[in-house]
Amino acid sequence: MRWLQAAMPFVVVAAIWEVVAHSGAFPPRLFPPLEEVATTLVRLTAAGILPHHAAETLFRLGAGFAFAATAGIALGIAMGRSRRAEDFLMPLVSIGAPIPGLAYAPLFLLWFGLGDTGSIVLVAFVAAFPIILNSWTGVKAVKEIWLRAAQTMGADGRRLFRHVILPGALPYILTGLRLGHAQAWRILVAVEMLAAVDWGLGWLIFGAREFLNTDAMLAGIAVIGAIGLALEKVVFQRLENYTVVRWGMMAA
Amino acid sequence: MKAAISIGFFLLLYEAVARSGWFAAALVPTLPVVAKTLWWMLADGTMARHALATLYRVFAGLAAAAATGLLLGFLMARYRPVERFFLPLVSALMPIPSLAWAPVFILWFGLGDTATILVVFYAASFPMILNTWTGARAVNPLWLRAAGAMGAGGAAMFWKVVVPGALPFIITGLRLAFQRSWIAVVGAEMLAASAFGLGWVIFDAKEFLNADIMLASLAVIGAIGFLFERLVFGSLERSTVLRWGMVRAAKA
Numbered sequence: 334m335r336w337l338q339a340a341m342p343f344v345v346v347a348a349i350w351e352v353v354a355h356s357g358a359f360p361p362r363l364f365p366p367l368e369e370v371a372t373t374l375v376r377l378t379a380a381g382i383l384p385h386h387a388a389e390t391l392f393r394l395g396a397g398f399a400f401a402a403t404a405g406i407a408l409g410i411a412m413g414r415s416r417r418a419e420d421f422l423m424p425l426v427s428i429g430a431p432i433p434g435l436a437y438a439p440l441f442l443l444w445f446g447l448g449d450t451g452s453i454v455l456v457a458f459v460a461a462f463p464i465i466l467n468s469w470t471g472v473k474a475v476k477e478i479w480l481r482a483a484q485t486m487g488a489d490g491r492r493l494f495r496h497v498i499l500p501g502a503l504p505y506i507l508t509g510l511r512l513g514h515a516q517a518w519r520i521l522v523a524v525e526m527l528a529a530v531d532w533g534l535g536w537l538i539f540g541a542r543e544f545l546n547t548d549a550m551l552a553g554i555a556v557i558g559a560i561g562l563a564l565e566k567v568v569f570q571r572l573e574n575y576t577v578v579r580w581g582m583m584a585a
Numbered sequence: 586m587k588a589a590i591s592i593g594f595f596l597l598l599y600e601a602v603a604r605s606g607w608f609a610a611a612l613v614p615t616l617p618v619v620a621k622t623l624w625w626m627l628a629d630g631t632m633a634r635h636a637l638a639t640l641y642r643v644f645a646g647l648a649a650a651a652a653t654g655l656l657l658g659f660l661m662a663r664y665r666p667v668e669r670f671f672l673p674l675v676s677a678l679m680p681i682p683s684l685a686w687a688p689v690f691i692l693w694f695g696l697g698d699t700a701t702i703l704v705v706f707y708a709a710s711f712p713m714i715l716n717t718w719t720g721a722r723a724v725n726p727l728w729l730r731a732a733g734a735m736g737a738g739g740a741a742m743f744w745k746v747v748v749p750g751a752l753p754f755i756i757t758g759l760r761l762a763f764q765r766s767w768i769a770v771v772g773a774e775m776l777a778a779s780a781f782g783l784g785w786v787i788f789d790a791k792e793f794l795n796a797d798i799m800l801a802s803l804a805v806i807g808a809i810g811f812l813f814e815r816l817v818f819g820s821l822e823r824s825t826v827l828r829w830g831m832v833r834a835a836k837a
Contacts, residue, residue, distance in 0.1 A: 338669060339673050341669075341670070342669075342670045342671065342673050342674050343673065343674070343677070345670075346674065363692060363693060364693075420587045420591065421587075421590075421591045421594075422591070423588070423591075424587070424588035424589075424591045424592050425591060425592065425595055428592070428807065431764075431807065431810050431811055431814065432803065432806060432807040432810065433767055433768035433771045433772075433806065433810070434768070435684075435768060435771045435772040435775065435784070436771045436783075436784065436787060436802075436803050436806050436807075437803065438772075438775070439775070439787050439788050439790070439791040439799060440787075440791075440796065440799050440800070440803070442791065443612055443791055443794065443796060443799075444612060444613075518682065519682040519683075519684065519768075522682045522684055522685050523682070523684040523687075523772045523775075523776075526684070526687070526688070526776060527775055527776070527788070535685070538685060538688050538689075539687075539688045539776070541688070542688040542691060542692055545692065547689065547692060550688055550689050550692070551689070553685075554681055554685050554686065554689070557681060557682065557685050558677070558678075558680050558681035558685075561680040561681070561682070562680040565680065
């Protein structure tokens with residue numbers, strides 16, 4: 334019953350779409366009925382084209398995000414721990430963060446070339462900002478009393494960092510990673526359109542435009558939405574459940 | 586003061602790299618060249634035309650998104666069936682990056698303003714809907730009962746209690762919507778604009794290796810985004826929710 338209720342809106346929208354698509358008001362090439370989109374989705378998946386596009390996109394996302402996470406967490410923690418690092422980096426970060434990442438895209442493509450390097454560097458650059466800012470906030474938000482308690486119990490710098498500061502800042506760091514991932518995903522799809530790479534989901538939908546393959550575009554959009562949602566729900570939710578939720582620092 | 590030192594240091598570093606001759610001067614122009622380009626584009630009015638074209642697209646999309654978001658958000662908060670119908674749709678569509686729709690909109694509406702505005706609309710709608718909905722539900726029930734006891738009818742209750750009560754969330758929604766549409770408009774202009782716009786001018790400059798134009802436009806994009814964030818949304822907050830004492834100003 335609840336399942337039915339959740340499905341209802343989608344059924345209504347799909348029905349409206351079908352009526353419009355079959356009415357002949359728009360050319361079917363531009364406004365394909367849903368069964369055609371579904372057939373294309375199945376055909377492209379079976380032929381291995383869609384998985385190949387998705388794999389390339391995920392590789393770029395993974396590579397860029399890995400750089401962003403490493404550099405972002407390191408810089409953020411450094412800024413949270415050291416006054417000097419904070420004074421030096423904070424103005425640069427606060428200038429860089431609000432500029433839309435895509436505005437850099439042509440510049441990065443010019444500097445690092447079309448294709449993988451340019452898009453990976455851009456993804457890393459864009460995703461790094463929320464990660465830096467959140468890691469910094471996280472370190473700042475570690476309770477003073479925890480630090481003092483650990484110190485009186487004789488924790489040295491390393492143990493203090495490893496057992497108090499890092500776990501204490503983790504809820505914020507995870508939020509930063511989540512935001513960074515969301516930004517990276519958005520930027521990556523767009524940059525694949527601009528960079529004219531050979532494979533990639535962004536290119537799949539943008540390239541399909543040339544041949545009026547609206548069905549392939551809509552199938553690609555559905556896959557992009559599904560992957561984004563899956564990464565968000567599966568990876569980040571699980572990461573949170575295993576760490577901060579289990580430690581009782583955050584409600585599930 | 587410290588900010589000036591770190592920004593100055595960064596600029597010097599850039600200047601040193603630009604003058605070192607490691608990279609082509611067309612790709613890494615020196616700062617005086619960028620400043621001169623910026624000055625010329627500002628002086629002869631081309632930058633103003635690009636900026637106006639971009640601002641027009643942002644505000645057309647943002648206004649439509651705000652109207653839709655407010656209407657839908659309040660209706661969802663007030664009527665259960667509306668909420669049950671739209672909430673699953675919103676959660677399903679939200680994870681799809683707005684720029685993924687760009688090729689479809691281009692195909693349906695052609696290159697130009699309509700496609701760009703629609704991308705902005707898509708990007709800005711979700712924060713508006715979700716924040717209005719959350720805000721309207723977060724209105725203190727005590728206020729509702731008090732107003733009811735004092736004889737407020739439906740219209741008075743809505744305008745004098747629900748709307749002001751939800752306003753802190755709505756303003757945050759507007760702010761998020763602006764940030765998102767500012768990102769979306771730059772990307773959409775690169776893909777879909779035909780003659781003017783800050784995103785278009787950056788992308789167009791890539792063809793001619795005009796890195797100075799790119800950097801100058803990047804500076805303008807950053808400056809406009811910063812101004813809106815600080816002046817427009819800041820003063821909106823000061824004149825409403827801050828003045829009413831509903832939220833406190835963050836310490837500067």
